[in-house]
Amino acid sequence: MNVEFINPFLEAVVNVLKTMAFTDPTPGKPFLKKKGEPSQGDITGIVGMTGPVKGSLAVSFSEAAILQVVSTMFGEDFTELNGDIQDAVGELSNMISGDARRMLAEKGYAFEASIPTVITGKNHSISHTVVGPSLVMPFTLGEKHPFFVEACFEDKREGTPTAAR
């Protein structure tokens, strides 16, 4: 995975959560996930990306983390993962992808994004089937509520920037 792809996603997560949820997430240390090692969350937004290489972005929250984010976004207490929260996760994933793609385009890598798909289910696991590694960027909100962003890109052609748009 091209290292130039990492920072735009880290920055986009912080930008979007600050702007939309008035929340300042604490980044943990990003790590490369081994093949066959699934990551787990309770609600996950998935955005496919196409461009100089194929990719995929997963933004995955623990239930506690997304309830905190959405309660702050909407200024009311949410206590369960309902349709409003699914919509919010789709929208946050879309915005994180959009902000990261804006920064990637400035570096010469022009990506397009698919419609976000949202998965809800206690402790589901997320995996990718490509040969390239997945980068996991863990964050915490407040005291201990975890969430993470996982980006996965094909390895081929990654060194070739497309024209910036």
Add this chain to the structure above:
Amino acid sequence: MNVEFINPFLEAVVNVLKTMAFTDPTPGKPFLKKKGEPSQGDITGIVGMTGPVKGSLAVSFSEAAILQVVSTMFGEDFTELNGDIQDAVGELSNMISGDARRMLAEKGYAFEASIPTVITGKNHSISHTVVGPSLVMPFTLGEKHPFFVEACFEDKREGTPTAAR
């Protein structure tokens, strides 16, 4: 959702399962899913699509259905959803997307596909956050093992074919 987009996915599911898993799935009646009405599965491959419109494809199996498919594909008995099965679901999703995109390209709609993401977790639900409806294509394998394919596309610009590639 452009009705021309439906048949390529229906045909692709049957083609890929026949070719890869020597299995002839029985199509049920496709239906449009209302917003906020989640579909549920135990293992789901998700492929994002970009092109004349943005889209997303979810190929979602009950545990019984995917164990049957993969046992037939590999000629050995699988009894739990392990890493090999996650890989197989990613690969089947990729192939279904690829076969459908080949047919869509022949109609003048050229789509690109993202890396597949695979979600595993008992009874997780799948939703999309766009305004356009999702089309659910239910299938059964053998006596009663259900699986379904869900395709979702933005409504805008859908009437404008791109150049076939």
